[in-house]
Amino acid sequence: MKAKRKRTVGQKHGDLRNELLREGLKLLDTHGIEGVTIRGVAREAGVAHSAPANHFRSKRALLTAIAAIVFADLADRIDSATAEMAHHTEQAIKAFADTCFQFAFDAPNRYHLLWQRQLIDQDDPAVAAEMDRVYAALLSVLRQDRAPHRVDIETDAIAIWSMIHGYISMRLDGNLVEAADTVTNLPRHKAILLSLIDGVYSREVPTP
């Protein structure tokens, strides 16, 4: 019966893989994406510089594994936030957007990592699964309590996600906005964006 048993955790170090991931998240938060390095996480974990190679075949694989954790966290938050609003579509959309805002502004480095195709493998099964959970949550919110005269749900999802992600990116990267603006006007901007999303949700079908 132990034939298919999971590998025993207690090798030399015990649980180095997760230890490396934890240190990677710490470095990500404190020193940015550029601060996450194979030798760095090894150093923080107190092992040789080449030890991580046994758990991650490349730096890309390490960052991908970290991104999967971050994605799962985001998906969890979105799920629980929208679940409370399951029967109120408009509130659920707001909850979805607000969860994204909160997450991105609380941990900008984590949010950034998720979309860096150059650095992570978005086709990785774990990453793709968690990304699908986020997308599925948005679709699920849009699916319920739906007016009959709308365009298809995917189109609404693309539009809403464009606005949410675009505003977050603009704020995190400082695009086209004065620096003074970025701190003081966050609540106002959030309200505007949410009203915009309302507009998307209740607009007519565009002429094709």
Place this chain on the structure above:
Amino acid sequence: MKAKRKRTVGQKHGDLRNELLREGLKLLDTHGIEGVTIRGVAREAGVAHSAPANHFRSKRALLTAIAAIVFADLADRIDSATAEMAHHTEQAIKAFADTCFQFAFDAPNRYHLLWQRQLIDQDDPAVAAEMDRVYAALLSVLRQDRAPHRVDIETDAIAIWSMIHGYISMRLDGNLVEAADTVTNLPRHKAILLSLIDGVYSREVPTP
């Protein structure tokens, strides 16, 4: 009178600085942002690995100079595209958005570089000036032919830019969209986005 004269161009190499920038743009297009390296541009230009140090104090300075060129190109395109529509606000907004789409999908690496705060110095005078030109073009478009019952122009600008930049980022990074979708549906998505922008432009004032 020659005391304040500009430095003669014909030093040893003649025009190494611009040569390095040209090679940098080539590497950016062909090998992505990660492919642009000080030693790389020096190699392509046929000079010593430390020669660029005389013209760019750091890699950040090199990438910033490249970004300034790219920004200027984008601003030029936007200016000429919107100038033709100077008396038709709705068409001008579409022209602005379409120019951004075209630019980003034609040269994704260049577009990406513009917003990488980690890599370039957005407070650099040249970069900031060109970024302001883009923002000014959007504001100028919104300023003319304006209905009286709107929110302030900056708010509209933020909303419109969020959608344009968000949609581009989503497409370039493959966010939440199936790969098959990304190629086939571009014209459709563009139409949808433009109709969304119309919605922003003609919406009512949100409750503050």
Place this chain on the structure above:
DNA sequence: CGAGCTTATGGACACCGTCCATTTCAGAGG
């Protein structure tokens, strides 16, 4: 107990950005 596999180690290599001393050379001033 010993075989075998996984894991950890330390060294090596090729890059990279940056700093440094040195050399080269165009142009200014005597």
Place this chain on the structure above:
DNA sequence: CCTCTGAAATGGACGGTGTCCATAAGCTCG
């Protein structure tokens, strides 16, 4: 004309990185 100066280019060095390699250590199971 000739020297002098200072910017530009060179080559070497250092520390850091990702990746590969041979080796050693430790656990599991036959």
